[in-house]
Amino acid sequence: MPKVKYDTIYKNLKQKIETEEYSFQELLPSEHTLVLEYGCSRNTVRRAIAELVKEGYVQSVQGKGVLNIFRPVEQSTFKMGSIESFKESAIRNHQEYFTNVVHFETIQANQKIEKKTSFPQGTELIYIQRIHYFDGKPLIVNHNYFLKALLPGLSKEIAQHSIYEYIENTLGMVIVTSKRVMTVEKMNEIDMKYIDLKDYNCLAVVSSFTYNQEGVMFEYTQSRHHPDYFKFVDIATRRNG
Amino acid sequence: MPKVKYDTIYKNLKQKIETEEYSFQELLPSEHTLVLEYGCSRNTVRRAIAELVKEGYVQSVQGKGVLNIFRPVEQSTFKMGSIESFKESAIRNHQEYFTNVVHFETIQANQKIEKKTSFPQGTELIYIQRIHYFDGKPLIVNHNYFLKALLPGLSKEIAQHSIYEYIENTLGMVIVTSKRVMTVEKMNEIDMKYIDLKDYNCLAVVSSFTYNQEGVMFEYTQSRHHPDYFKFVDIATRRNG
DNA sequence: GCCGATTTGTCCGTATGTATC
DNA sequence: CGATACATACGGACAAATCGG
Numbered sequence: 001m002p003k004v005k006y007d008t009i010y011k012n013l014k015q016k017i018e019t020e021e022y023s024f025q026e027l028l029p030s031e032h033t034l035v036l037e038y039g040c041s042r043n044t045v046r047r048a049i050a051e052l053v054k055e056g057y058v059q060s061v062q063g064k065g066v067l068n069i070f071r072p073v074e075q076s077t078f079k080m081g082s083i084e085s086f087k088e089s090a091i092r093n094h095q096e097y098f099t100n101v102v103h104f105e106t107i108q109a110n111q112k113i114e115k116k117t118s119f120p121q122g123t124e125l126i127y128i129q130r131i132h133y134f135d136g137k138p139l140i141v142n143h144n145y146f147l148k149a150l151l152p153g154l155s156k157e158i159a160q161h162s163i164y165e166y167i168e169n170t171l172g173m174v175i176v177t178s179k180r181v182m183t184v185e186k187m188n189e190i191d192m193k194y195i196d197l198k199d200y201n202c203l204a205v206v207s208s209f210t211y212n213q214e215g216v217m218f219e220y221t222q223s224r225h226h227p228d229y230f231k232f233v234d235i236a237t238r239r240n241g
Numbered sequence: 242m243p244k245v246k247y248d249t250i251y252k253n254l255k256q257k258i259e260t261e262e263y264s265f266q267e268l269l270p271s272e273h274t275l276v277l278e279y280g281c282s283r284n285t286v287r288r289a290i291a292e293l294v295k296e297g298y299v300q301s302v303q304g305k306g307v308l309n310i311f312r313p314v315e316q317s318t319f320k321m322g323s324i325e326s327f328k329e330s331a332i333r334n335h336q337e338y339f340t341n342v343v344h345f346e347t348i349q350a351n352q353k354i355e356k357k358t359s360f361p362q363g364t365e366l367i368y369i370q371r372i373h374y375f376d377g378k379p380l381i382v383n384h385n386y387f388l389k390a391l392l393p394g395l396s397k398e399i400a401q402h403s404i405y406e407y408i409e410n411t412l413g414m415v416i417v418t419s420k421r422v423m424t425v426e427k428m429n430e431i432d433m434k435y436i437d438l439k440d441y442n443c444l445a446v447v448s449s450f451t452y453n454q455e456g457v458m459f460e461y462t463q464s465r466h467h468p469d470y471f472k473f474v475d476i477a478t479r480r481n482g
Numbered sequence: 483g484c485c486g487a488t489t490t491g492t493c494c495g496t497a498t499g500t501a502t503c
Numbered sequence: 504c505g506a507t508a509c510a511t512a513c514g515g516a517c518a519a520a521t522c523g524g
Binding site for chain 1: 266295297300302308309310312359415416417418421422423424425426427440442443444445452454456457458468471472473474475476477478
């Protein structure tokens with residue numbers, strides 16, 4: 001939570017859009033106006049607006065202005081364009097959550113695991129299976145593989161609570177980039193054991209590769225979601241080129 | 242395809258990363274070096290790098306430099322962070338493609354359609370059903386709803402070819418933002434009629450809301466994909482705040 | 483542990499180009 | 504055409520993080 005100018009302007013504008021102080025399809029104040037209002041340079045205003053564009057809140061049109069295209073409808077299980085832990089996501093959606101660690105062991109990556117996680121064979125990993133409950137219902141099966149060398153004190157107790165809090169607050173490691181791949185897969189025996197899929201025979205699967213500030217990939221996670229409770233939102237903008 | 246400085250630098254760096262002229266986990270030349278190399282200002286270099294960060298190619302670390310975290314593995318059916326038509330995507334993946342228009346009519350939005358597409362009731366829409374074939378196999382069922390007022394000459398023949406080409410080249414309309422929602426849904430009768438799902442009973446569904454340069458949403462599309470041929474890639478970066 | 487060099491992050495002011503109305 | 508608004512680009516200043524001596 002840095003106290004930087006463009007970020008406060010960004011948050012301020014975002015709030016005004018969310019509370020509909022600026023209404024849908026209305027132009028925001030011009031960059032020049034915002035410069036005067038916030039007492040900053042035009043670059044700083046533009047930086048704040050760029051963030052809003054990335055999140056699909058506004059769309060800037062050369063010669064006209066910055067259009068508000070935010071629709072309050074968009075509540076989603078996972079927020080896009082940002083890395084968010086299970087716990088953070090549950091809190092944001094005002095849901096009761098609970099995590100159950102059903103498996104916790106140290107393993108060495110074999111060929112099969114290398115293919116899936118891209119950790120080289122022989123690497124020491126901590127493999128955890130966790131079931132996530134929302135409002136009492138088991139909805140997500142999580143398979144985590146952590147680089148053991150970077151998470152020395154990781155325990156079953158921490159896994160029950162929040163691994164990301166441990167990584168960031170206790171270890172002081174910063175999570176920077178995460179590459180995620182979304183697919184649909186048939187259910188397996190583990191899914192069946194823990195999740196009531198009713199008459200579905202597949203799940204939404206998110207595989208993610210997470211990098212720390214050193215550029216080292218320290219985590220591979222596969223999250224398998226009950227289809228009824230899965231939603232993935234994305235904003236795409238056409239590249240100028 | 243603008244001939245802008247930061248874009249040429251971006252493309253140049255991107256190519257060097259893809260061809261592994263800069264290898265994995267290596268630092269790129271410093272911003273200062275690139276300034277000298279390209280004869281431009283530091284801002285321009287930084288802009289180019291920002292694009293690469295957004296696409297998960299590199300990760301910049303304060304005090305150290307810009308890390309290459311690109312893995313050539315990542316070939317995906319759909320490129321993220323950009324709007325791409327079915328045809329563009331097929332070409333990029335070197336696949337044979339073919340589109341079959343199985344339904345084409347003008348309708349008026351009713352309550353049910355409003356709920357799904359967020360087009361107001363009574364709006365005149367063109368509703369199209371298309372089946373997309375890759376390498377001879379029917380893999381995607383597409384339901385398009387276009388604002389008729391903005392696509393006057395849209396015909397079945399155009400739909401067979403490429404609607405996006407018509408929109409951009411003929412109408413000169415610019416597609417700017419698209420909000421997409423990914424879910425998993427049970428198959429319906431139309432899916433069953435056209436796609437061989439084998440023993441799957443559900444599909445990957447992408448619903449998208451597309452806006453033009455005026456900020457008007459002119460298209461709602463639901464794409465229903467065969468699970469075996471669906472992959473959605475996303476890069477998430479932790480917001481500094 | 484401190485200091486200085488290097489490198490990225492933030493911010494400013496200005497100039498020019500381009501699209502809209 | 505002129506006024507307004509966003510887009511690109513430049514150059515400079517200082518802050519913050521990293522790393523080596």
